[in-house]
Amino acid sequence: MRKMTQLGFGARAGGRLAAALVGAAMLASSAFVGAASASELTVWCWDPNFNIPAMKDASERYTKAHPDTTFNVANITQDEINQKLQTQFLAGVTDGLPDIVLIQDDNIQRFLQSFPGSFVPLSDSIDMKKFADYKVAAATYDGKSYSLPFDSGVAGLFYRTDYLEQAGYKPEDLQSISWDKLLEIGKDVLAKTGHPLISMDYNGDDLIVLMMQSTGQWYLKNGKEPNILENPALKTALETFQKMAQAGVIKSVSGWTDYTGSFTSGQVATVPQGVWITGTIKSVPEQSGKWRVAPMPILEGVEGATHFTSNGGSSWYVLASSKHQDEAVDFLKTVWGSDVDFYQGILINQGAVGSLLAAREGAAYKASDPFFNGEPVWQNFSDWLAKVPTVDYGTFTPEARMAVRAQIPNIANGGNIDDALKAIDAQLRQQMQ
Amino acid sequence: MAQTRLDRSEQVNGWAFVMPALVLLGIFMIYPIIWSLWMSFQVGRGANFSFGGLANIQRLANDALLIKALTNTCIFFFIQVPIMIVLALLFAVALNDPTLRFRGLFRTALFLPCVTSLIAYSSLFKSMFSADGIINQTLLTLHVIGTPIPWLSDPFWARVVIITAITWRWTGYNMIFYLAALQNVDKSIYEAARIDGVPAWARFTRITIPMLKPVILFTTILSTIGTLQLFDEVNNITQGGPGNATLTLSMYIYNLTFRMMPSFGYSATVSWVIVVIVAILSFIQFMIARDRRRAS
Numbered sequence: 001m002r003k004m005t006q007l008g009f010g011a012r013a014g015g016r017l018a019a020a021l022v023g024a025a026m027l028a029s030s031a032f033v034g035a036a037s038a039s040e041l042t043v044w045c046w047d048p049n050f051n052i053p054a055m056k057d058a059s060e061r062y063t064k065a066h067p068d069t070t071f072n073v074a075n076i077t078q079d080e081i082n083q084k085l086q087t088q089f090l091a092g093v094t095d096g097l098p099d100i101v102l103i104q105d106d107n108i109q110r111f112l113q114s115f116p117g118s119f120v121p122l123s124d125s126i127d128m129k130k131f132a133d134y135k136v137a138a139a140t141y142d143g144k145s146y147s148l149p150f151d152s153g154v155a156g157l158f159y160r161t162d163y164l165e166q167a168g169y170k171p172e173d174l175q176s177i178s179w180d181k182l183l184e185i186g187k188d189v190l191a192k193t194g195h196p197l198i199s200m201d202y203n204g205d206d207l208i209v210l211m212m213q214s215t216g217q218w219y220l221k222n223g224k225e226p227n228i229l230e231n232p233a234l235k236t237a238l239e240t241f242q243k244m245a246q247a248g249v250i251k252s253v254s255g256w257t258d259y260t261g262s263f264t265s266g267q268v269a270t271v272p273q274g275v276w277i278t279g280t281i282k283s284v285p286e287q288s289g290k291w292r293v294a295p296m297p298i299l300e301g302v303e304g305a306t307h308f309t310s311n312g313g314s315s316w317y318v319l320a321s322s323k324h325q326d327e328a329v330d331f332l333k334t335v336w337g338s339d340v341d342f343y344q345g346i347l348i349n350q351g352a353v354g355s356l357l358a359a360r361e362g363a364a365y366k367a368s369d370p371f372f373n374g375e376p377v378w379q380n381f382s383d384w385l386a387k388v389p390t391v392d393y394g395t396f397t398p399e400a401r402m403a404v405r406a407q408i409p410n411i412a413n414g415g416n417i418d419d420a421l422k423a424i425d426a427q428l429r430q431q432m433q
Numbered sequence: 434m435a436q437t438r439l440d441r442s443e444q445v446n447g448w449a450f451v452m453p454a455l456v457l458l459g460i461f462m463i464y465p466i467i468w469s470l471w472m473s474f475q476v477g478r479g480a481n482f483s484f485g486g487l488a489n490i491q492r493l494a495n496d497a498l499l500i501k502a503l504t505n506t507c508i509f510f511f512i513q514v515p516i517m518i519v520l521a522l523l524f525a526v527a528l529n530d531p532t533l534r535f536r537g538l539f540r541t542a543l544f545l546p547c548v549t550s551l552i553a554y555s556s557l558f559k560s561m562f563s564a565d566g567i568i569n570q571t572l573l574t575l576h577v578i579g580t581p582i583p584w585l586s587d588p589f590w591a592r593v594v595i596i597t598a599i600t601w602r603w604t605g606y607n608m609i610f611y612l613a614a615l616q617n618v619d620k621s622i623y624e625a626a627r628i629d630g631v632p633a634w635a636r637f638t639r640i641t642i643p644m645l646k647p648v649i650l651f652t653t654i655l656s657t658i659g660t661l662q663l664f665d666e667v668n669n670i671t672q673g674g675p676g677n678a679t680l681t682l683s684m685y686i687y688n689l690t691f692r693m694m695p696s697f698g699y700s701a702t703v704s705w706v707i708v709v710i711v712a713i714l715s716f717i718q719f720m721i722a723r724d725r726r727r728a729s
Contacts, residue, residue, distance in 0.1 A: 079691075082691065082692075083691045086690075086691060086695055090695065090697070110694045110695075114478050114481070114694060114695065201586075202586045202674070202675045202676070203586075203671070203672055203673075203674030203675050203676075251564075252564070252583060252586040253564060253586070254559075254563055254564065254584075254585035254586050254671075255559065255563070255585070255672075258563050258564065258565075261565075395478075395694055396693075396694060398692055398693045398694065399693050399694065402688070402692070402693070405674065405676070405677075406498075406676050406677045407676065408675070408676060409586070409587070409588060409674075409675040409676035409678070410676055423497075426497060427497060427498060430492075430495060430496055430497060430498065431498070431693060433492055433699075
């Protein structure tokens with residue numbers, strides 16, 4: 001209700017009455033909860049093959065130790081979560097909001113900064129040193145960290161060994177290469193097998209993000225200023241993308257289903273993507289043994305370039321409006337923040353590489369995966385995870401990504417990169433007003 | 434005296450009856466409209482509002498994305514609406530022919546798209562027009578094209594898909610209006626024309642169209658408003674892409690509010706831009722129709 005007054009609309013009698021009623025209702029319900037100690041925590045997350053089963057597993061573990069606490073894990077799409085949070089925070093109404101919510105890393109700062117006080121600062125009660133640095137940094141605002149870091153977007157180059165073999169390449173040939181080298185390989189693969197190197201939705205910028213973040217650069221400087229015109233990483237990334245598009249090694253797709261279909265149906269030779277794509281790749285058992293994972297190619301000639309980058313990845317947040325705040329925090333702390341055994345389970349079952357560094361010592365992380373030719377993929381991913389350069393996503397990442405997306409088709413068709421950068425910069429500045 | 438008292442009690446009763454509707458209309462329609470006008474002068478992100486005077490209007494003038502959205506909307510408007518209106522007219526006249534067999538079947542078939550949900554048909558179009566979709570496969574099999582058409586990833590073809598989709602969805606809707614109006618046209622006019630030896634095409638342009646003019650005007654205004662509010666199709670089929678080629682005004686407002694750092698004041702300003710454009714276009718359409726009536 002405080003937020004309503006902050007908005008300056010508080011003078012309306014209706015608002016006051018409503019505030020009083022809601023206030024009374026909240027008092028009544030908290031009294032009720034106080035009387036009966038059993039409580040149900042509501043969780044919102046979105047992927048039925050990934051974060052939902054992981055959360056269910058975690059909640060079952062917690063309920064076993066604390067029978068009074070039960071969970072309701074709801075399947076709500078990411079777009080819907082963002083919309084609902086945004087609308088309700090703005091209206092100052094917290095009815096119907098969950099206790100715990102999953103939010104993607106590059107989207108959280110706008111919530112933390114536009115609606116201060118809406119989330120519980122978890123760094124007050126949980127030691128954030130236990131998690132990968134860049135994950136914690138993404139949700140840190142004003143000296144406090146608000147997230148329980150969950151899945152890592154640490155990325156690798158998934159590739160079809162059979163297609164590459166036909167083109168005359170061995171797994172060693174893909175270790176520690178540059179994007180330019182990958183392009184050469186892509187041309188060979190296309191010429192000899194007819195398979196494009198990668199697939200990409202020209203309405204998205206995942207590939208650019210993967211390339212750019214590997215150098216520690218982002219679309220924004222210090223999270224506030226556009227970092228477009230003077231950003232060699234972005235320029236090189238766009239140039240590399242253009243070379244690939246012009247060489248015809250990119251299969252253009254439209255939408256997520258099209259994108260996943262392009263590799264589950266065996267059309268493309270490689271998939272440079274965050275580790276969370278593993279579940280989708282492994283969803284086709286017939287392709288077992290045909291895949292391997294190499295480190296990401298390097299963006300050659302750019303200062304700070306590494307083989308480690310990330311895309312996507314999300315974290316858990318406790319809403320300040322939750323009536324079961326303490327339980328929610330305790331749940332995240334005990335299961336998500338320290339249960340190494342739990343992380344082994346979701347790794348095996350969902351392919352979820354968490355951000356808890358201690359989980360890397362578990363048995364499952366050491367195991368090799370026959371789907372990937374017996375490679376110790378999990379150990380690799382978690383080694384890379386610790387080396388992903390930290391970037392400050394800032395508040396305006398959605399605006400920046402939209403501005404970049406607007407130029408992607410043009411760049412793919414051979415448009416001038418400097419002009420595109422100017423257009424991106426102009427649109428971003430306009431949208432940041 | 435008695436008369437006045439009765440009048441007054443009738444008036445009180447009358448107002449009492451319409452009051453519930455008026456109050457609801459006031460709360461859920463008029464109040465939000467006035468509020469959005471007030472919002473359109475507010476600047477700031479998220480929950481931090483402050484009065485910005487004409488700042489949002491200045492921002493409008495320099496907003497390249499708004500111009501892009503406006504251009505796209507105009508392209509859809511100037512290409513799609515005429516195609517749809519002409520198609521609807523032709524279908525209506527054809528289906529009005531009493532000698533045509535299975536008229537009911539054809540009418541139903543043409544009207545059926547209007548009862549499908551916007552989301553459902555958009556998803557269907559998206560899958561039909563995807564790179565490996567049924568449209569490309571059919572065209573490839575028939576050797577109409579040599580390589581698949583990038584329907585959804587090329588700016589030009591993406592617009593073609595959107596226009597095709599809206600036309601499919603709304604032609605039948607407009608056709609029903611024309612069919613209804615045609616039923617009211619006196620058959621003796623056509624009979625007289627036929628006896629005088631007026632050819633079929635002239636009967637269509639000289640009799641049918643003038644008789645339907647008020648309905649054509651009505652459907653044109655409806656389509657204008659509909660096109661300016663275009664959202665569901667682009668959001669589901671192309672997401673405004675590729676490269677903002679199909680970004681519409683409504684989609685831009687949605688992005689400003691929900692996809693980006695929320696800028697509610699500015700989104701309200703853009704919404705009012707739509708209101709102003711609809712008002713101007715409707716006015717122009719009225720004027721054109723009125724002038725023609727006076728001239729003839």
